[in-house]
Amino acid sequence: MSDKPDVTEVTTFDKTKLKKTETQEKNPLPTKEVIEQEKAESS
Structure with missing residues (x-):
């Protein structure tokens, strides 16, 4: 059994x-x- 997932469905x-x-x-x-504009309004 390998560690890699089965990707046959994807292909x-x-x-x-x-x-x-x-x-x-x-x-x-x-x-x-x-x-x-917001900076100008808040200062």
Whole structure:
């Protein structure tokens, strides 16, 4: 028995069966302008 996992299923996997999904950023990072504006407001 080897230490490596069995990857035969991965190599034979059919990618065409997957559904296409749109990824949406749930917590987008602020832009440089937003950060500068917040710094100016707080000081």
